[in-house]
Amino acid sequence: MNGKTELRTALGPDYRTALKALPGAVAALQHQMALGERRAAAAGNRAQVLGRYPLTLDQIALRNYNDRLAQDERLRNAGPQWASSSIDDGAVAQLRRGMAGQLDDRDLAELVENRIDRFRAIGNTTAEFGTEEWRTLARAICISEYEALSRVAERDEGDFTGKPTHPLIAETKPIEDELPPVPLKGLLVDYIKSRKAVGKGREAERRWTSVFANLAKFIGHDDARRLTKQNLLEWRDARLKTLSAKTVADVDLASVRTVLSWAVNNDRLESNVAERVRQDAPKKQLSREKGFTLHEAIAILRKARDYVPAKTENPRTTEAPQTTAAKRWSPLLCAFTGARIAEITQLRKQDFRKEGETYVMRITPDAGTVKAGGYRDVPLHLQVVEMGFMGFVDAAPDGPLFHANSKDGITAARTVAGRVSQWLQGLDLIPEGVPPNHAWRHRFKTVGTELGISGRILDAIQGHAGKTAGDNYGDVTIAAKKTALDRFPFFILPPA
Structure with a gap:
């Protein structure tokens, strides 16, 4: 077949069963093709196709559930104020109504449209507001939000063993290799473009380009999603061998932290792993005035x-x-x-x-x-x-x-x-x-x-x-x- 591969999947023994299974099967095949495109792009054989990474409704719900629990873990590590905050009973009641289909589209959007926007932005769905597909997805995310809040409440009582009970979350298999890579150097390029649009960014381009090239070389890849806090700590320590603590703090770490923060704010990444990576720099001791006498x-x-x-x-x-x-x-x-x-x-x-x-x-x-x-x-x-x-x-x-x-x-x-x-x-x-x-x-x-x-x-x-x-x-x-x-x-x- 000239090096081409044909993907097939069984839809069931009869027409009715096949019709019911068709949407999920198509999404699964598209997901498999997107993974292939990603691997080809990583090998340099094909340009990355952005915005094409569809998931089924249950996969999106599972991903949202896992994201919320990961966010809860980060906040608990950030300080005691999160663990001591209470869950809004009104929001929980609205989620129950959303799960049951008792909310209109506008109320559903107020609850979960920000989450749908995120999955739309990274190519997991094309559901548009007001459609049946969108409403089904919104209800699925209400389920995952409710399940996640249930785990948060259990954690507040010291129980970190809880598992989801709703079949939509509990019976969905984890997604292999979920998200496409986000190039570190590509984020820098896009950040600089956004700054130049408001007449800034030239200095960042001059000073930060080599920093990001060095970081990618040090960690052995250019994927911001795979970047970890430990990577940054090790890179920081390596840079300190040849650069001053002030340069590492004010240029290297500050540039990475700024660009990753921009990426999070623009739905390019889920979190900023550089946020808590810092380097103390000695204060310059002045023995005279700063200007010429x-x-x-x-x-x-x-x-x-x-x-x-x-x-x-x-x-x-x-x-x-x-x-x-x-x-x-x-x-x-x-x-x-x-x-x-x-x-x-x-x-x-x-x-x-x-x-x-x-x-x-x-x-x-x-x-x-x-x-x-x-x-x-x-x-x-x-x-x-x-x-x-x-x-x-x-x-x-x-x-x-x-x-x-x-x-x-x-x-x-x-x-x-x-x-x-x-x-x-x-x-x-x-x-x-x-x-x-x-x-x-x-x-x-x-x-x-x-x-x-x-x-x-x-x-x-x-x-x-x-x-x-x-x-x-x-x-x-x-x-x-x-x-x-x-x-x-x-x-x-x-x-x-």
């Missing part, structure tokens, strides 16, 4: 002003003019805007304009990435203008000012930011434990606070989110920002 700031800005790249005869080792410009101007721009370094190194010529007598810089995601998500306009401090920055901008070609890659501005801006940081570190001007680029943000906020400038205006200049709902009302205008920035004193830079 005035003396340190002047020393850095003087080096930036006087910077000349090393001469070389080899074109391959000659520093790009954009990198030279970044070392020359980005410390000054950071000092008077409190911007993130990558927001500066991604700037383009078209991001600058003049309004009246004020030069304005626009920090926008169109140029690369902005952590807060939207654009912001920042007036240039007079010292920036007087030191010739706008002359540099006017003379520059169209496009990025500090790198030459117009296709992947995000990566290029981060690369240049890293080079600026390395250059500063090599000058022996940066105190130990002080981030050479981020320290400007701390200094900007510190100086602004000393000058009595409104925290909301400082946040608007720096791109910090408002601290209260009220901060979202009204706009911080360019005029208000300029007035604030005009109060920042000039840095007195000794001549070279």
Whole structure:
């Protein structure tokens, strides 16, 4: 038969018996075919067919029963509050009426439609509200919910040996290999898509893709359904051998926990096994202020002003003019805007304009990435203008000012930011434990606070989110920002 297999099943000795057995037999065969497709997909022979995993009514009822008991076990492990809560007698009475067919479709839906939606979402049923198939399924789930609550009540009395008594649950055989795999890396891709739809997710894509690849390699598969808490504990301990506890806590475990939580909320998984997997990280001990002191700031800005790249005869080792410009101007721009370094190194010529007598810089995601998500306009401090920055901008070609890659501005801006940081570190001007680029943000906020400038205006200049709902009302205008920035004193830079 050219490698094909024909599936057959007996329906009984007579027409009436066969007609009665037909729906269940068809569902069983479809279930068997779906398992075959899953195994072929796992072997790389065929793409996974999503949403095709039908179960019979009694199989769905059994699965719902088992899910509810598993949920009860998780909640009891989470703390004593669940075990001490009482069962709603009114809900139990409604389930009895639902089992007996005494509820209309609307009341049935209020009881169990959320459960039916879940099984519909993972491909176990196509039953639509109001149909006879849907009503039969709803009654079956009422039975499984009632049976599950009976076990919960028994467990509350210390009896964990109870078994289902209704034939629909008691006589149904467990389902082999019930659910199709859920690719871990596929969940990450879908999570990032959902974040990008609201203008976020770029940073997660950059930092988390390698994390999920490493996790899948460590556990030897890519199925989120087969991922266990023990897998994550062992992976965490392995990562701690090469990474800091803070990175493992804040990047590795946090990323997995976030994506699995999203998967649970979107009915892609039943539970988040990473929820209780944590890693303590030592708190950083501060021995000085976070930002640059005035003396340190002047020393850095003087080096930036006087910077000349090393001469070389080899074109391959000659520093790009954009990198030279970044070392020359980005410390000054950071000092008077409190911007993130990558927001500066991604700037383009078209991001600058003049309004009246004020030069304005626009920090926008169109140029690369902005952590807060939207654009912001920042007036240039007079010292920036007087030191010739706008002359540099006017003379520059169209496009990025500090790198030459117009296709992947995000990566290029981060690369240049890293080079600026390395250059500063090599000058022996940066105190130990002080981030050479981020320290400007701390200094900007510190100086602004000393000058009595409104925290909301400082946040608007720096791109910090408002601290209260009220901060979202009204706009911080360019005029208000300029007035604030005009109060920042000039840095007195000794001549070279």
